[in-house]
Amino acid sequence: MPFIKPILVFCLILHSALVWSKAYIPKDDAEILERLPIVTGERSRLRALRSQFADNPQDYPLALTLARDYIATGRINSDPRYYGYAEAVLSPWLSQQNSQPEALVLRATILQNRHEFKSALADLKLALSLNPRLSQAWLTLAAIYEVQGNYHAALLSCTALARFSGALPTTICVHSALSLSGQAKSSYDTLVSAITDKQDGEPEEMSWAYNVLAELAERLNLTKEAEIWYQKAIKQGYRSVYLLSSYADFLLDNNRPGEVLALLNVETKADALLLRLTLAEQSLHHQDFENHTDLIKDRIAAAKARGDRVHQGDEARFTLLVLNDAQTALKLANDNWEVQKEPRDARILLEAAIAAKNTKAINPIIKFMEQTHLEDARLEALLNQVREGIS
DSSP: OOSOOOOHHHHHHHTTTTOOOOOOSSSTTTTOOOOOOOOOOHHHHHHHHHHHHHHHOOOEEEEEHHHHHHHHHHHHTOTTTHHHHHHHHGGGGSSTOOOOOOHHHHHHHHHHHTOHHHHHHHHHHHHHHOOOOOHHHHHHHHHHHTTTTOHHHHHHHHHHHHHHOOOOHHHHHHHHHTTTTTTTHHHHHHHHHHHHHSSSOHHHHHHHHHHHHHHHHHHTTTTHHHHHHHHHHHHTTOOOOOHHHHHHHHHHTTHHHHHHHHHHHHHSSSHHHHHHHHHHHHTTTOOHHHHHHHHHHHHHHHHHHHTOHHHHOOOOOOOHHOOHHHHHHHHHHHHHHHOOHHHHHHHHHHHHHHHTTTTTGGHHHHHHHHHOOOOOOHHHHHHHHHHTTTO
């Protein structure tokens, strides 16, 4: 059995783009940094695995299991320090003399979380040279290439994945890439059929599938359909910061800030969710708006003090919409675009350029959309504002 499900890897790839903090690698596995509100079963499992690994530090399968659980815990609790714990556990199997493919794939996930894409891709390619049958590696490759806007490379990785993975993950992978490169409507129809034919998947798999469909429906301006898919994803009961962030953005776009408050009212630990909550509070003149604004400022300052400038897309959005500083937001959005090129990254760059009255700044987006044939109704609406001279 694979040590980590391809679906979970892809969810981790997506979620990693929404966390500001950088992972800390502890010097000692016994080091305690903070007591987190981890659920009882999760805490007990981690404690048992840590104990087993302490007694058997050369047990490679056990190390993979513990690293996988650390990564999953970091994702669920929005605490990237657990990625550091995972890397520390994996370190004996990451040396040049003893590189193990499964460990390399997990480290690639950790590196991608830090937006160290070049290093992550190197790990994945090395892992595949050692074992080309690793479906996790192909799926992670596709996800990173997609984030970088290299849809052709993503599609090639998905095609390779088809030889080693199940039908639904492969279908989602392939048509996610195709949907971003000129085949949005046909990809949407294909994915709808695939989901209709598979109603008994595991919660994380179905949540991922519904989330992909919801975002694709948004790009096609199918608002009612997007709502349906988001609701189906939420009902799976599988916690995902990425899903909550995407749905909150959908609600904000459709002027439903009260529902964002209901969705995220206790979600202040994850920076991405705190931002969406704060934007909803701003719309509603909520009493917690100022406190949450200050909290975001503090977290951004702490990230900068660590030299962490990774997640500038959300920082640009905060700077533009909350701080009303269009020029700084545009610089942040431009810097972010140099690193990653998802539709949300294009959107904040366009919004900042319009607010800053800098029409030249939209040229990279126009060129990118022409080259990739990216279809997105929201981006087209923003480009139309520029074309019509609306600011």
